[in-house]
Amino acid sequence: MHPVCEVPAPGESLAEVGGVNVHAGPAIDGRDRRRLERLCRYVARPPVAQERLELTPERQRLVYRFKHAWRDGTHAVVLHPHDLIAHFDYRKSKLGMAGR
Structure with missing residues (x-):
């Protein structure tokens, strides 16, 4: 994935590829299983x-x-x-x- 737009602020991760925007802002400690599961459920929803x-x-x-x-x-x-x-x-x- 190659970013095609400027990052508006330090620490924000944005990319646009093929008309799809990806915002990778949430940072979750790998030991926080509850929040990690919640994010995975959100991303995997139909x-x-x-x-x-x-x-x-x-x-x-x-x-x-x-x-x-x-x-x-x-x-x-x-x-x-x-x-x-x-x-x-x-x-x-x-x-x-x-x-x-």
Whole structure:
């Protein structure tokens, strides 16, 4: 990984590669197992909270329930599985990561 932006302050570690920003600011003592595990869980989490994703009864669509309702009261979306995949493909293309 090659940094392509200036480090704004001493001690901060920033890099941008292929449209993805990485901020390596947290410093954790290797003996602090609780904080280390918490950071690892954060980094390893999936892009979609699977516990909030379910199939509709007819098994044709996906329901994704939001952690917090939107201002208009919307608390979930119903999607065709292909629409969910297309959303992630679109996000990757916006980041310049298509085909990776």
